[in-house]
Amino acid sequence: MALYSATTGRRLFAAAAEASRISGWCAVDSGHPAPAQRHYLAALRSAGSAADPVITANTLGFWAMLRYSTGDPEGALQLVDAAHRHAAMANAHQASAHDQPPPRTAAPRLTREADAHLALGDVDAAVHTANRAIQTLGGVTSSRGTSLLTGLKSKLAAHTTPLMRDFLESS
Secondary structure (H helix, E strand, C coil): CCCCCHHHHHHHHHHHHHHHHHHHHHHHHCCCHHHHHHHHHHHHHHHHHHCCHHHHHHHHHHHHHHHHHCCCHHHHHHHHHHHHHHHHHHHHHHHHCCCCCCHHHHHHHHHHHHHHHHHCCCHHHHHHHHHHHHHHHCCCCCHHHHHHHHHHHHHHCCCCCHHHHHHHHHC
16 A cells, blocks of 8 residues: 555656656766666656656657667657657647647757658758757757757758758758
8 A cells, every 4th residue: 555645656656767767868878778778668667657748758759869879760760759749648738738838848859850860861851850840949048959959950061952051051
């Protein structure tokens, strides 16, 4: 028998999910992709127990970065797609509460998706998705969003298509 309420239980699972996600990111930064995946999986399980689609979407986005940085852009796109679905659930819930979803959470997911498209060699899809990320930010400045977009722009600059030049000139 639990000695705390269901709400407290969900908060505990959410905290465990965030701790596991952060542990996964630390493992990625330390060059240990296998433990990182185990941490991300634990984070997803805890986020599911917390019934928290925001933490789920965030974890999936971080896991996607691991996937495309270890040579699995297809897997990264699948994870980003799942992240978008969970974010949409969270946004629908927030909209019912008359809140607007924060653009700084959507833009990094879109940037990760653009990175995965670029890793697959689909420059047009990468540019389209990068434009969506910039539009989503809509003038909101955050160091994480700005640094992700700056990194993506430098990767995109290596491609000399007309669409790419237009993107770089307009952004």
